[in-house]
Amino acid sequence: MVTTPRIWLDGVAATALPLPDRGLDFGDGLFETLLLKQGEPLLVDYHWQRLEAGLLTLQFPDNTLKHARQCLSLACDALHELPWAALRLTITRGTAPRGYAPPAQAAPRVVISAAPLQQDRREPGSPAKVGWADIRWSAQPLLAGLKHANRLEQVLAAGEAQRRGLDEVVVLDQKGDVSSVSAGNLFIVEGDRLRTPALETCGVAGTRRRFVMERLAPALALHCEETHLSPADLERADEIFYCNSLRGLQSVGELGGRAFTHFPVCEALHQRYWELITC
Known part of the structure; x- marks a missing residue:
């Protein structure tokens, strides 16, 4: 069973993020925090719809969402044995020359990190x-x-x-x-x-x-x-x-x-x- 955080870069298990990256340099990106129950992301359609709106506003390439979906599917397949897990899906605009202006041909990166949650999320917390x-x-x-x-x-x-x-x-x-x-x-x-x-x-x-x-x-x-x-x-x-x-x-x-x-x-x-x- 997974007991430590896991990280994927563009669908492949990773331990480091290539640099430079506009997400680190400028916060040029979007992210979603998902709750997984036995590897299944809850309310995932709501997350995709918000992410799609954000990608449109930030003018990311049209195929970015499809790539993110594929990466999430690969990560979730590796987490099905966990009763509960927290997963963060981050999309950055990737690398580019110096300066604020986004590159004409961006190559976004999808970074996913996931970690087990010990407490049953259905239990109500104290006020x-x-x-x-x-x-x-x-x-x-x-x-x-x-x-x-x-x-x-x-x-x-x-x-x-x-x-x-x-x-x-x-x-x-x-x-x-x-x-x-x-x-x-x-x-x-x-x-x-x-x-x-x-x-x-x-x-x-x-x-x-x-x-x-x-x-x-x-x-x-x-x-x-x-x-x-x-x-x-x-x-x-x-x-x-x-x-x-x-x-x-x-x-x-x-x-x-x-x-x-x-x-x-x-x-x-x-x-x-x-x-x-x-x-």
Whole structure:
């Protein structure tokens, strides 16, 4: 059984990345983080669709997505014995002459890394302790929604949470509206309604965010809307949760000075999530 991280470069097992590479030089690329159950990537179509949109925006060659699919299939074949695994698929524009300008004939690289996850992902975690971040996301509408390789802001936000002994931090945009947590999308519960921040100028269009909006909310007769949320909206919410591909749905037990003690909607969403995602 695989017990250590595995790495593939363009579908071949590897231990090093050829240099130079524009992904390392400029963050010129995209990535997806997938949850695998016995080698099967969950919600993989959602990942491919987001990746395709990003490749189009960044003007990668037309055959890049097909190549990435082939590489992922090869990696997953080697991971079927693992109950759970975390897999990162990164696409860079590859090598090029010096300078920011992309090469006229790019040769993208697909780098995949995977590692086993010990905990059964279906087990709900303890409610998270969350605070307000000092950092704010930069505004760039062209890149809003994409999971591009420039993650320095997220590194700073996650470091802030770590230093403060928090599980996560809520990050605002440049206008002071709520955007997300450092590594996931955010929802608030108001009665039978779910509300999540719109992604107009920043943030990632998460696969689990989309799943909540398209599948989970309707399954539980909950109305869901994308909107502008203020910090005050979170402070008076009935419940708060955030989501990402590895964690699934995570309820918030504390935000700033407020404690949340009842999670009926979050618990129902968590149960239904795993019923739908693994069927």
